[in-house]
Amino acid sequence: MTSTAGSTAVPAARRGVRPRGLAWTVLRVHRPALLVWCGYVLLMVGWMLWVHHVPGARLRAELAACRELEGGCVDVMTFSHSLTQSWIGTFVAYSSYGVAAWAGASLVGRELERGTAQLAWAQSVSPARWLTARLAVPAVALAAGTTVLVLVYRWFWSASRDLRGDEWYYTDPFVNRGPAVLAYALCALAVGALAGIALGRALPALAVALGFVLWFHLYLDDHWYELWPTGTGTGTGGSRLPEGYPAAHFWPLHLMTTGVTLTVAALATGAAYWLLRRRTR
Template identity: 35%
Template sequence: MTTLTRDPARTAPTAPPRSGWVSRLGGPVWLVRRQHRAAFWTLLALTCLGVLVMAYLRGQTMDFLATVEPTSRRSGGLPPEFETYADRLFGIGSYLGYLPVLAGVFLGAPLIAGDLESGTAKLVTSQSVSRLRWLATKLAVPAAMLTLCTTVLSVVFTWWWRPVKGLSDGLTWTSFFSVTGVTPVAYALLTFTVGAAVGLLLRRTLVSMVVTLGIVVAIGFVWDQLWRSLGNVMSVSTDQGVGPDATLPELPTEAEQQGQGTYFLTESGDRLDWTTCLDQMENAEAHTSCLESQHVIGRSMDYLPVSQMQSMQWLGAGIMFAVTAAVVAFVLLWGRKRLL
């Protein structure tokens, strides 16, 4: 006698196990990618476009410099046509300066505010996902994408700028301090998290974007006023007298002058500002006699050297990263208790 029954354990199909990285992309990560896929694809497309444009323009610049004698580059004798290439570099750098604004206003501000306004946050957190996990994922996924794109743009732009640094008055290191190196990455992450925090507090997308714009502009103003203080100001001086034929201090190559200008240096090492003996400026002999009566022996100038650029950028980025971490902690702690 035969039977048609079989052991179900032997015949039941078994689903292939999901790989670790696939399973990690599910849940909140999948939801965040799905929600913001248009913004992510736009960010990636703009990054690719920016890389192609900068690589092409850099090639044109290097081809032009290849036709110029090396001695002309060092002596500042570049042809006037070089200013066209310098203007292109400066223009692209100006556009990259808007990255923190775009990151804060268009990516950070609507991130949480949009979900609170539409009710998505209430729906998600009513499932098995905790508020803390949802907030952490909402911040982490866009931040990772923003870090990747900003890093790529900064690296390519720095690669374009370094060979021509200092060859023109508009290509000084101070003009590109905030758009090269690590600074753009830290700056964009700071404004992104600030926008997310504003959206969490205000809960309205449009209002959050407007308020974030104002805060980002304020951050930019403070940054422009304070970033030079990250460096160690140095000075150069002469002790060849103060007469009409006296030698003036000469700044190192690519250094930026700081302070009020040229100071008067006394025998004791003290410095007097430029208003000293100002009443006798019209008469050279009287002015010299006045300065000599003040025991002035030369002049002095303060400056920031280009050699400090990288250390200043990392110091500034470290401050921004610290503030970003504090804002992230605020978002997580506040949202965990008062999200809905």
């Protein structure tokens, strides 16, 4: 009797520690997307570390050797190095585009189109709980991965000032050095979910979500300096640059941009819940 009870207790205990519930379902269904996101974060971190420690170190050594020459030498590598840094910043800053496309097409739109969402609702899972799980799980993954990217990028940007300059008001370093880049990702997630619920089809939701996030991101890129009262000037080529901004204005401007982006994310999230409730009455 004792051995029988013990043998039945062990499987029961094992079953008890297995992940379950809506969160586990989201992780299991969208595991490929999670692996892609983790791979992307690792790739960007590795790229920044390699650029700083390999070509960056070689370039610093060459520049030091040039300073010792009487006539100096022509510097042709700094531009190439700055271009690589720019590409890294662009990939980090605009990763929200991929988030919006995935959220609209796969996270919500495809499940509504295939009927798997309706099947879950018929199994005592309320539409609100269903949507909460599909927003909360990727939001946690985005927050974790983006925090790593922000911390590494801040170090990478600061450590490369000797090869690049201190143009903090350029779009990519302005967005990537604080929580604004995470706010964009969460906004893309919310907009993608709203588009998926509104359209109920994967491809149209992908197009609408990606289009909106593209427009919104580029709009704020051109107008973020208007969110904090200080002087501006006109740079080369006619583009307006915040020449009057001291470096101390970075955080007020950055946090204002983050607040605007999170407000849009909150509005999109609220609209998604409202629309889902209206359509499932």
